[in-house]
Amino acid sequence: MDRDDAAVGGDGFPTTARGAVAALFHVHHRRLVGLASLLVDDRGAAEEVVQDAFESLYRHWGGLRSPDAAVAYLDRAVVYRSRSWVRRRITARGYAWPEAAAEPSAESIGVDNSTRAELMAAVRALPRRQREVIVLRFFLDLSEQEIAACLGVSPGSVKRHAFRANENLQRRLEAWA
Amino acid sequence: MNPIQAQLRDVLRAEAREAAMSTQTQHEFEVLTSRLEALDRRSRTQRIILAAVAAVAALLAGAALVSFLRAPQVAPVVPPEPDFTSTSFGVPFSVDLPAWTDQLSSTTSPTSEAPGWVTWNRCPDPETECIGLSFNRYSTVNRDGVRTPVTVSSYYDYLKSLAADDQIDITGEQPATVDGRPAIVLTITGKEDLPNGLGCHRDGSCDQFFPGVPGRYAIVDTQGLDPQGAVLVLWTRSGAVAAAESTWLDDFDKTLASFRFVTESPSPSA
Numbered sequence: 062m063d064r065d066d067a068a069v070g071g072d073g074f075p076t077t078a079r080g081a082v083a084a085l086f087h088v089h090h091r092r093l094v095g096l097a098s099l100l101v102d103d104r105g106a107a108e109e110v111v112q113d114a115f116e117s118l119y120r121h122w123g124g125l126r127s128p129d130a131a132v133a134y135l136d137r138a139v140v141y142r143s144r145s146w147v148r149r150r151i152t153a154r155g156y157a158w159p160e161a162a163a164e165p166s167a168e169s170i171g172v173d174n175s176t177r178a179e180l181m182a183a184v185r186a187l188p189r190r191q192r193e194v195i196v197l198r199f200f201l202d203l204s205e206q207e208i209a210a211c212l213g214v215s216p217g218s219v220k221r222h223a224f225r226a227n228e229n230l231q232r233r234l235e236a237w238a
Numbered sequence: 239m240n241p242i243q244a245q246l247r248d249v250l251r252a253e254a255r256e257a258a259m260s261t262q263t264q265h266e267f268e269v270l271t272s273r274l275e276a277l278d279r280r281s282r283t284q285r286i287i288l289a290a291v292a293a294v295a296a297l298l299a300g301a302a303l304v305s306f307l308r309a310p311q312v313a314p315v316v317p318p319e320p321d322f323t324s325t326s327f328g329v330p331f332s333v334d335l336p337a338w339t340d341q342l343s344s345t346t347s348p349t350s351e352a353p354g355w356v357t358w359n360r361c362p363d364p365e366t367e368c369i370g371l372s373f374n375r376y377s378t379v380n381r382d383g384v385r386t387p388v389t390v391s392s393y394y395d396y397l398k399s400l401a402a403d404d405q406i407d408i409t410g411e412q413p414a415t416v417d418g419r420p421a422i423v424l425t426i427t428g429k430e431d432l433p434n435g436l437g438c439h440r441d442g443s444c445d446q447f448f449p450g451v452p453g454r455y456a457i458v459d460t461q462g463l464d465p466q467g468a469v470l471v472l473w474t475r476s477g478a479v480a481a482a483e484s485t486w487l488d489d490f491d492k493t494l495a496s497f498r499f500v501t502e503s504p505s506p507s508a
Contacts, residue, residue: 079274086267094261095254108261116273180249199247200254231242 078122085131086115093139099196100143102185107143114138136201183233191226194219323500328353328375329464331417334496336474336489338369354439354468369476369486371493372445375468376437380444390459393437393469394422397457405430406447416458416472417498425487427452440466451475454490463499472497 090111097107117138118131125131184192197203205223209216239247320332321339339358349359357372378385379396388396401408411424428435428447438444447453453475460470474490 082270082274083267086270087263090263090266091258091261092254095251095258098257099250099254104257104260107257108266112266112270112273115270116277119274120277176245177249177252180246181253184246184250195246196250199243200250227242230246234242 078119081122081131082115082119085118085135089132089135090115093135096136096196096200097139097143099200100140100193110139110142113142140197179234180230183230186233187226187229190214191222191229194222195226195230198223320496320498322348324351324356324373326351326353327356327373328466328468329460329470330500331373332496332498332500333373333493336371336486336493338486338489339371352439352441354441354443355445369474371474371490372472374437374445374471374473375439375464375466376471377440377466377468378438380434380438385438388437388469389467390457390461390469393471394457397424397426400432400435405432405435410454414456414494416456416494419459419499421456421458421494423454423456423494425452425454437469437471440468448475454487456490456494460499463501 093111093114094104094107097110098104101107101110114135118125118134121134122131125134184195187195194208197208198205205216205219209219321335323332324330335358338360348356350357353375354377355372355374357370359368359370376388376393378387379393381396386392386396397406397408400406406429407427409425409427411422414421414423426447428449428451431449432447434444435447436445453473456472458470458472460468464470472494474486474493476486
């Protein structure tokens with residue numbers, strides 16, 4: 062694929078599928094690898110999930126309504142492929158990857174490396190569904206309703222999993238304190 | 239959002255960012271390019287195959303259409319014509335004839351046809367070897383020189399009375415239908431000479447049993463069909479030699495099965 066081959070529309074967005082997918086890849090690839098890595102715990106698997114998501118986007122390009130829909134499609138595809146049991150579509154959203162300079166370091170947000178490691182270990186130790194809820198809630202900023210729709214469960218179930226996840230995290234952190 | 243949740247959000251984003259920064263985007267882009275090109279090749283191949291399949295299907299459909307249009311039109315299925323349709327019998331009918339009539343000079347023409355009867359006879363020796371098939375409208379029966387008008391039930395009673403007097407032998411009696419109408423089928427063998435004992439037509443002529451010669455008879459209820467209220471009696475009988483043609487009884491069953499009243503064009507009454 063050659064990005065120079067991509068035709069450019071009036072809004073500056075490529076109009077061909079190959080060009081559009083290439084443009085989207087360069088903008089969203091890292092963010093999607095980050096999302097997938099939180100769900101699959103394996104860097105290689107996360108990259109493969111993202112590759113699959115872009116290939117799927119290319120195959121379904123003709124059915125997309127807009128470039129914004131393409132971004133939402135990618136988010137959804139990564140979640141679907143990261144968790145085979147995720148069946149419902151994620152609400153399209155304009156998640157902006159924080160600028161590197163604006164991203165607070167662990168120290169600046171009051172989280173030292175030790176606490177960060179403990180938190181991540183606690184997250185990875187959560188049961189699968191509780192972990193899903195936590196990642197969707199705090200990484201993608203999804204509401205309970207959106208998480209419920211995404212995971213195919215009731216909002217009440219999402220609330221229960223979130224509550225238990227909080228209890229487990231606090232228990233783990235208190236034990237380490 | 240409590241402090242732990244706030245910390246959790248920041249940690250998750252930091253963790254994701256770290257993972258994202260470690261990925262080789264250019265390498266991943268080359269991998270994706272390769273995958274999409276392979277996908278394009280598969281798609282092109284599939285399109286070529288589909289186009290070929292569609293072309294073949296179109297050719298086959300066209301050939302089938304041409305073949306269909308050129309095929310001779312299939313004639314509608316027409317039921318076979320009956321062997322015989324009466325022309326002067328008082329209750330018109332059609333029927334298929336038994337095989338032995340093939341040996342007559344004219345298969346479809348009866349030996350005798352009148353408003354009261356239609357008969358086929360084959361008699362190599364007229365004295366002993368006749369085989370016959372007859373359709374009769376009996377108006378009266380003759381007993382001891384006295385003729386009595388009959389209906390279906392009284393004709394049947396008359397036969398039973400002859401059997402009771404040991405003048406005839408009745409066997410193989412069974413109910414049946416002839417062209418949907420109720421009938422009684424029975425085998426009668428004459429035991430003694432009963433002149434004009436079988437029944438008489440309206441014109442005065444009569445038929446009789448032959449001693450020792452068995453016959454299969456069908457008494458058919460033709461109520462509403464026969465303008466004179468005569469009793470329809472179909473029979474076949476065979477002499478000693480002809481009886482060797484063992485199919486004659488089966489032939490009669492087939493004849494009864496093929497019998498049809500022709501009500502569309504009733505002939506004039508006798």
